Each structure stands twice: as C-alpha cells, then as structure tokens.
Amino acid sequence: MTNLFNYIDRPSPVHRLTGATKFVCLMLWSFAAMSTYDTRMLAALVIGSMIIFKVGRIKIKDVSFMLGFTAVFLVINSIMIFVFSPRHGTEIYGTCTFLWGMSGRYALTAEQLFYHLNYLLKYLSTIPIVLLFVCTTNPSEFASSLNKIGIKYSVSYAVALALRYIPDIQKQYHEISQAGQARGIEMTKKASFTGRIKAAAGILIPLIMSSMERIDIISNAMELRGFGKGKKRTWYMGRPFKVQDILAMAGCGLLVALAAYLAYVNGGRYYNPFI
Amino acid sequence: MDRKILLKFDGFGFKYNAQSEPTLYDINLTLRRGERILIAGPSGCGKSTLVHCINGLIPFSYKGEMSGSLTLKGRETKDMSIFDISHIVGTVLQDSDAQFVGMTVAEDIAFALENDCIADPMLHDRVKEVASMVGIDDHMRHAPDELSGGQKQRVSVAGVLVDDVDILIFDEPLANLDPATGKQAMDLIDRMQQETGATVIIVEHRLEDVLHRPVDRIVLMNKGRIVADSTPDELLSSDELNKCGVREPLYITALKYAGVSITPDKHPSSLGRMVIDDADARKVTDWYHMNTRAVKEGTREELLKAEGVVFTYPGTERKALDGISVSVGRGEMTAIVGTNGAGKSTFSKVICGFEKTDEGIITLSGEDLASLSIKERAERIGYVMQNPNQMISKVWIKDEVAMGLRTRGVPEDKIEERVEKALKICGLWKMRKWPISALSFGQKKRVTIAAILVLDPEIIILDEPTAGQDYRHYTEIMEFLTELNRKGITVLMITHDMHLMLEYADRAIVFSRGHVIADDKCYNILTDKKIIKEASLKETSLYDLALKCGIEDGTDFVKHFIDHERETVRVEQSMEEVYD
Numbered sequence: 001m002t003n004l005f006n007y008i009d010r011p012s013p014v015h016r017l018t019g020a021t022k023f024v025c026l027m028l029w030s031f032a033a034m035s036t037y038d039t040r041m042l043a044a045l046v047i048g049s050m051i052i053f054k055v056g057r058i059k060i061k062d063v064s065f066m067l068g069f070t071a072v073f074l075v076i077n078s079i080m081i082f083v084f085s086p087r088h089g090t091e092i093y094g095t096c097t098f099l100w101g102m103s104g105r106y107a108l109t110a111e112q113l114f115y116h117l118n119y120l121l122k123y124l125s126t127i128p129i130v131l132l133f134v135c136t137t138n139p140s141e142f143a144s145s146l147n148k149i150g151i152k153y154s155v156s157y158a159v160a161l162a163l164r165y166i167p168d169i170q171k172q173y174h175e176i177s178q179a180g181q182a183r184g185i186e187m188t189k190k191a192s193f194t195g196r197i198k199a200a201a202g203i204l205i206p207l208i209m210s211s212m213e214r215i216d217i218i219s220n221a222m223e224l225r226g227f228g229k230g231k232k233r234t235w236y237m238g239r240p241f242k243v244q245d246i247l248a249m250a251g252c253g254l255l256v257a258l259a260a261y262l263a264y265v266n267g268g269r270y271y272n273p274f275i
Numbered sequence: 276m277d278r279k280i281l282l283k284f285d286g287f288g289f290k291y292n293a294q295s296e297p298t299l300y301d302i303n304l305t306l307r308r309g310e311r312i313l314i315a316g317p318s319g320c321g322k323s324t325l326v327h328c329i330n331g332l333i334p335f336s337y338k339g340e341m342s343g344s345l346t347l348k349g350r351e352t353k354d355m356s357i358f359d360i361s362h363i364v365g366t367v368l369q370d371s372d373a374q375f376v377g378m379t380v381a382e383d384i385a386f387a388l389e390n391d392c393i394a395d396p397m398l399h400d401r402v403k404e405v406a407s408m409v410g411i412d413d414h415m416r417h418a419p420d421e422l423s424g425g426q427k428q429r430v431s432v433a434g435v436l437v438d439d440v441d442i443l444i445f446d447e448p449l450a451n452l453d454p455a456t457g458k459q460a461m462d463l464i465d466r467m468q469q470e471t472g473a474t475v476i477i478v479e480h481r482l483e484d485v486l487h488r489p490v491d492r493i494v495l496m497n498k499g500r501i502v503a504d505s506t507p508d509e510l511l512s513s514d515e516l517n518k519c520g521v522r523e524p525l526y527i528t529a530l531k532y533a534g535v536s537i538t539p540d541k542h543p544s545s546l547g548r549m550v551i552d553d554a555d556a557r558k559v560t561d562w563y564h565m566n567t568r569a570v571k572e573g574t575r576e577e578l579l580k581a582e583g584v585v586f587t588y589p590g591t592e593r594k595a596l597d598g599i600s601v602s603v604g605r606g607e608m609t610a611i612v613g614t615n616g617a618g619k620s621t622f623s624k625v626i627c628g629f630e631k632t633d634e635g636i637i638t639l640s641g642e643d644l645a646s647l648s649i650k651e652r653a654e655r656i657g658y659v660m661q662n663p664n665q666m667i668s669k670v671w672i673k674d675e676v677a678m679g680l681r682t683r684g685v686p687e688d689k690i691e692e693r694v695e696k697a698l699k700i701c702g703l704w705k706m707r708k709w710p711i712s713a714l715s716f717g718q719k720k721r722v723t724i725a726a727i728l729v730l731d732p733e734i735i736i737l738d739e740p741t742a743g744q745d746y747r748h749y750t751e752i753m754e755f756l757t758e759l760n761r762k763g764i765t766v767l768m769i770t771h772d773m774h775l776m777l778e779y780a781d782r783a784i785v786f787s788r789g790h791v792i793a794d795d796k797c798y799n800i801l802t803d804k805k806i807i808k809e810a811s812l813k814e815t816s817l818y819d820l821a822l823k824c825g826i827e828d829g830t831d832f833v834k835h836f837i838d839h840e841r842e843t844v845r846v847e848q849s850m851e852e853v854y855d
Contacts, residue, residue, distance in 0.1 A: 184682030236385035
C-alpha cells in the first residue's frame with residue numbers, strides 16, 4: 001500500500017531510537033546542513049549521513065524511487081540557479097576566476113562551480129537522513145512523538161488519522177473514477193483541458209460526499225470512546241527516551257553549534273578558499 | 276428478577292432541531308443488569324435516535340429538545356458528559372471499518388484507554404487481555420486493510436470492552452457480514468455478554484439471524500413509539516412484526532402459510548427448541564403436497580460468457596480470479612455470492628473493463644469484449660455501485676440521469692426522451708425536478724439505476740443492491756429489479772444476503788478463493804452443506820423445518836416455498852400497492 005511513510009521494519013540502532021528523537025535529530029541536522037556553506041563541514045556531514053544510513057540497514061533499492069525523484073529535482077534546481085544567476089558564486093566569494101579562457105554572461109567561473117559543489121553537498125548530507133527518517137519511523141509512533149515534543153495531541157492524532165485513512169480514500173477514488181469512466185467521464189489525454197477539469201469535478205464531488213459521510217462516523221466513533229476528554233492522553237506506541245536518544249539529540253545539537261562556530265570563524269556562512 | 280436497573284426511559288421524547296416533528300414519543304423502557312434486548316423496527320422508526328440518546332451522541336453531537344426523563348444508573352443523562360456516559364455505555368457502530376481509528380489492531384483496541392491516560396504496563400496488559408478475549412490476539416500488528424469484515428468487528432468489540440462498560444450497544448452488527456460470519460458475530464456477542472455480565476442492546480432488523488442466540492426481550496418500534504416490548508416467543512406469535520414491516524423468520528412464514536397457528540408456548544423464537552406436534556407437522560406436509568407444479572424451462576439464449584478468466588491485482592501474488600468460467604443467459608436474474616475476497620467484486624470489475632484480464636475470454640452476445648474500452652462496454656453493461664453517494668455527482672435528478680448521454684454527445688432532444696423513459700421506469704418521474712439531496716437512500720439508489728438504464732444496457736450488474744435497507748425498502752428495490760427483469764433486462768447481483776438470492780434470483784453462482792465452486796438453482800445451493808461451509812453461507816431455516824416435519828426432500832420443500840411466495844404472495848402485494 002502506498003503511503004507517505006514507507007516504514008521498513010529491520011532491527012537497527014536507528015530503529016531503536018524513538019520517533020521523537022529522530023524527528024528532532026532530522027530538524028537539527030537539516031538546520032545545520034542548511035545554514036552552513038562551510039565545505040569542510042558539509043563534506044563531513046555527507047560522510048556522516050552515509051555511515052548512519054548504512055547503520056539504519058536501509059538498502060538503496062528500498063528508496064530508489066525517492067532517490068530518483070530527488071535527483072531529478074536537484075538537477076533541475078542546479079540548472080535553474082545557473083540560468084538565472086550565473087555569477088552567484090562571484091557575488092558570494094568576491095573574486096571572478098574564468099575557467100578555460102571563457103568570457104560572457106554564461107561563462108563558467110571557478111567560484112560558480114564551487115558554489116554548486118556546496119549546494120550539491122547540502123543535498124547529499126540531508127537526503128539520506130530524510131530517507132532514513134521516513135523508512136525507520138513507525139507512523140503510529142510518529143503521532144505520539146509529535147505529541148511528546150509539545151504539539152497538541154488532537155493535532156498529532158490528526159496526522160495519524162490521515163495516515164490511517166489515506167489508503168481508504170485512494171481506494172475509494174479509484175472505484176469512483178472507474179464508475180465515472182463507465183458513465184463516460186473521459187480521464188485520458190483524449191479529453192481537452194477543460195473537459196478534464198470537468199471530469200475531475202465529476203469524480204471529486206462523489207468522493208467528497210462519501211468522505212463527509214465517513215468523517216461524521218469517525219468523529220462520532222472517536223467521541224464515543226472518549227477522545228478529547230482530558231488535556232493529555234497516553235500512547236500505546238509511545239516509548240520513553242533512553243540514553244541513546246539523549247546522546248543522538250545532543251550530537252545533533254553539537255552540529256548546530258559547530259555550524260554557528262564556523263560561521264563565526266569564517267566571518268559569515270561561506271567558507272572562502274579564493275582569498 | 277430483582278436485578279439492578281441500569282437504564283430507564285420515563286415518558287421520554289426527542290425532537291431534532293432540524294425537524295418540525297418529534298422523532299421519539301413517550302418512550303417508557305427499563306433495562307436491568309445482564310439483560311439482552313433486541314430493538315427492531317423499520318428505517319425511520321426512531322431506533323437509531325433511541326440508541327444515540329443512550330450513548331450520549333444525543334444531545335452532545337446531535338442537537339434537539341428532550342422531554343421526560345432518561346436515567347443511567349440513576350443519574351439523569353442530561354447532567355452527564357458524553358465521556359461520563361462512555362464509561363457506562365460502549366457502542367459498536369454498524370460500519371466497523373470507519374470505526375477503526377487506529378493504525379493497527381492493538382492501537383485501535385487501546386484507543387479508549389489512551390484517552391483515559393492509562394499508562395504502561397497497564398495499557399499493554401489490558402489490550403492483550405481483551406484481544407485474546409475476542410480472539411484477535413494473533414493479529415495485533417495488522418492494519419485494517421489486512422483484516423476481514425468479521426475480524427474488524429472483533430476489533431471494534433474489543434475496543435469497547437476494554438473500558439469495562441455496563442451496557443454494550445451493537446448497531447446493526449450483521450449489516451456488513453456474510454451469513455456465516457454473522458452467525459459467529461452473534462456467538463461472540465453472546466459469549467461476551469456471559470463473560471462480562473454486561474447488558475446487551477442489539478439494534479437489527481434481521482430478526483431471524485439475531486435469534487440464532489437467545490435474547491430476553493424484543494422492543495419493537497414504529498413511527499417513533501415503542502409498539503411492543505415482550506419476549507421473542509410472544510412477539511412472534513402476534514401480528515405486530517408484519518404490521519411494522521419487519522420480517523419474521525422464514526420458518527414462521529412457512530408455518531403460517533401451512534395454516535399452523537403460532538403461540539408462545541410452542542417457543543417459536545428458536546426452530547431448534549420449537550414444539551411442532553404431529554398435527555402441525557401434518558399441516559406442513561399437506562401444504563407441501565398440495566400443489567407441486569412442474570417448472571417451465573424456456574429456451575435459453577446465452578448473453579454473457581466468461582471462459583477461463585484469470586486475474587491478479589498488480590503487486591500481489593495470489594490470483595484474485597483463477598480460471599472463472601460462467602455463462603449468463605439473456606433475461607436471467609442471477610446472484611453472485613461468496614465471502615469477502617472470494618473474487619465476486621473483482622469479477623464484475625473485469626466484466627466492466629475496470630481491470631484487464633491476464634488470461635481468458637469474456638464475450639457478450641458472442642462478441643469478444645477485450646477490444647472495448649470502459650466507456651464502450653458501459654453502453655452494454657451497466658454497473659451500479661453499492662453506495663449511491665459514490666456515483667452521484669450532479670445536483671438535479673434529471674442532470675444526473677442525463678449525464679451518461681451528454682458525455683456521449685447524444686443530441687438534447689433525444690436525451691430528453693430517453694431520460695423521461697428511464698425516470699418513468701424507475702418511478703422517479705414525479706420527482707424529476709427535485710434536487711438529489713432531498714431523496715432517501717433508496718430513492719438515490721433508484722437515481723443511480725436510472726442513470727445506468729438510460730444508456731440502454733443489455734445487462735446490469737448491481738453490487739449489494741439492498742445493503743443497509745430495511746425489509747420494506749428491500750422489498751421495494753427488489754420488486755423494482757424484478758420488474759426491470761420482466762421487461763427483458765438481464766440482472767446480475769453481487770450479494771451475501773441469503774434471503775435476496777433465495778427469493779429473487781433464478782440461479783446463484785458461488786465464488787470461493789477465485790474459483791467458481793457452484794452454479795445452480797438457489798434452493799439447491801442453500802441446502803448443500805458442503806457449499807454452504809466453503810462459501811461462508813448459512814443453511815436456510817426452511818430446510819430444517821422440512822426435516823423437523825418429516826419431509827425427506829428438504830430442498831424441494833424450499834423450492835415449493837419460494838414458488839408459493841412468488842406466485843401467490845407477491846401478486847397479492849402488488850395488488851395492494853395498486854389500491855394503496
């Protein structure tokens with residue numbers, strides 16, 4: 001079943017961390033990687049993320065679809081940066097070293113290439129961590145994690161409910177669209193653009209109507225079982241923090257501190273080898 | 276009988292804010308600890324409203340005016356919160372799929388405890404205990420879509436029992452289950468009642484299936500009032516059920532046809548315990564021998580034919596259809612039966628072209644369907660979904676019915692003519708200018724059928740045409756389909772309602788695990804023990820009645836009963852309608 005989370009249950013030290021820990025670590029790690037442009041630190045983060053990915057026992061083929069998707073996104077993004085701002089590197093690093101004797105607006109400069117390298121490293125250091133989070137966090141535990149780090153339980157539970165009902169809605173959409181097609185709603189490329197918009201409405205209205213019916217039942221079912229009674233609730237899938245959780249979060253906290261320190265030493269977010 | 280009073284309605288009435296007339300009038304009802312009662316009545320009689328008053332959804336979710344008094348354990352419910360009530364009353368809703376709020380079985384069972392802030396290790400221990408009580412402890416980590424309907428219901432029951440409630444309410448527990456699973460559900464309810472000592476309230480209109488296990492009282496409701504509150508034996512001996520349009524058990528109907536008088540001392544509530552003396556048995560035998568007529572078998576023209584159809588859902592291993600070969604004749608009314616996951620819905624999807632077969636051929640009037648698109652097939656094969664809300668996309672009845680023609684570019688004057696015809700056939704002509712939102716469920720169903728008929732298909736396939744309908748609406752829909760069938764439209768119904776197949780289908784095709792395991796007259800199938808077991812059906816009580824009366828050929832007795840119903844009773848009914 002397709003789902004936002006692609007939980008893969010293989011015992012590993014990463015799996016043993018609580019969802020809350022993983023969520024906090026993901027945030028801290030990404031913050032560190034996104035804030036700094038220090039190439040040395042980024043390189044270290046890339047190596048670190050690859051090692052942790054390996055520790056998490058997730059295989060490349062488990063995540064090949066998401067990897068491919070981000071790769072395409074990364075390439076497009078890089079091209080766009082170069083097209084719209086070919087001298088971005090020069091602006092940042094303050095020098096302009098043309099390569100291979102080229103000149104003109106779209107001539108390659110060492111600074112631009114270096115900027116792109118840093119950009120690539122940022123991606124490479126975060127993607128494995130994001131994938132790891134998605135693949136090693138049990139979605140039911142995730143809701144309890146959100147609650148643990150201070151988000152209201154009604155909001156956290158809404159996340160869990162969405163995950164619970166997404167497959168149902170997908171299935172329903174599929175059925176409704178089939179019945180719609182039978183009555184002549186054209187969903188293929190044969191139809192014109194406005195035709196397809198109309199067709200989508202023909203499927204969405206029954207989908208919304210039948211979902212509303214369901215929401216009514218679900219909210220009754222939840223109230224009848226005491227949801228919303230107290231200010232707090234416990235979680236069946238919740239797990240208490242252990243030593244490794246504290247260590248992991250502390251480690252990621254240090255990374256953010258390191259990024260801040262480097263910014264201070266470098267006199268800015270960028271590490272500049274050109275001066 | 277000096278058990279403690281748990282619940283008491285005293286001159287209670289209720290009116291929804293959105294309605295001008297009250298829904299409940301002058302309700303007086305007392306429930307004691309450990310009692311089991313069945314609340315029955317036609318749709319709209321107020322039984323759901325009554326249940327909502329007990330579990331607190333009224334007035335907390337549905338607003339309205341209450342009069343009189345309703346006390347739970349001596350306290351007025353008006354002075355309690357829905358959460359106070361939830362500790363006393365547990366409700367298992369009809370739709371156990373929508374009620375499943377957790378991601379897995381264990382979490383769903385834990386839900387009420389979580390909301391009560393119960394911490395570990397109590398939380399895990401209690402969940403485990405209750406799960407093993409209902410027999411679902413082997414599936415703790417399963418997601419809802421990995422469970423069967425019966426298993427989901429077990430989870431719902433566990434999710435309510437976990438709270439140690441005094442009153443258990445089951446809202447139409449049999450509605451979404453196949454007959455054999457329904458029987459197990461009644462066994463489960465019975466066992467849970469005995470183990471916990473709780474009071475059980477079952478709301479259901481399938482009387483015969485509920486009475487598989489004994490109940491203390493039946494509360495019969497009609498038009499917002501309680502019209503009977505008596506033991507099952509007394510109620511079945513009276514004429515109240517027929518007056519309210521609630522179906523009595525089939526064996527009672529058969530006994531009445533035979534002229535046997537039903538009295539409480541004969542224990543009519545359970546065929547097994549019922550006293551049928553020699554005189555009564557003779558009446559039944561005489562009735563059976565009275566007029567056994569020969570069946571006229573007309574010539575049969577093959578319409579739809581499937582040969583060796585194999586289909587596997589993408590990404591799965593198991594063949595959902597594994598070599599299906601069936602044939603449906605023109606003008607037939609056929610039922611496809613079997614458990615959830617047996618392949619019956621998949622088969623209809625394959626016929627309609629929603630899914631492509633891996634192997635095998637499907638032909639309609641001899642023409643291979645493989646090259647036709649969904650849209651092209653739909654002009655010849657109509658498909659009506661179970662829930663009409665999943666099909667309706669327009670505001671006005673007329674537009675909804677015309678949609679299939681408009682998307683096919685039929686000229687407007689032609690559309691007008693064909694829509695009119697379809698609306699008239701479906702008895703919707705008077706309502707043609709109404710918005711669909713003003714219609715009842717059954718009327719919406721008719722709109723979806725009209726929207727399919729307007730394309731003039733040769734065959735229509737209906738998925739559970741009567742699901743969730745009371746006896747009156749059930750009869751209404753089925754008589755309507757029979758009428759269509761008489762006009763020459765071939766009807767294929769997917770169902771697990773045994774009454775439906777027995778009374779309305781000429782023939783049943785039984786699916787089990789992707790195979791066709793039987794294809795025969797319904798009375799042969801419902802009296803064949805092997806098929807009944809494999810397809811999770813239930814033997815009809817008529818068969819047992821025949822045996823009890825010393826009639827050897829039980830199958831033929833069932834057939835006789837159906838012929839009698841079709842030829843005499845239904846004619847009378849349709850005459851009544853004319854003069855109504």
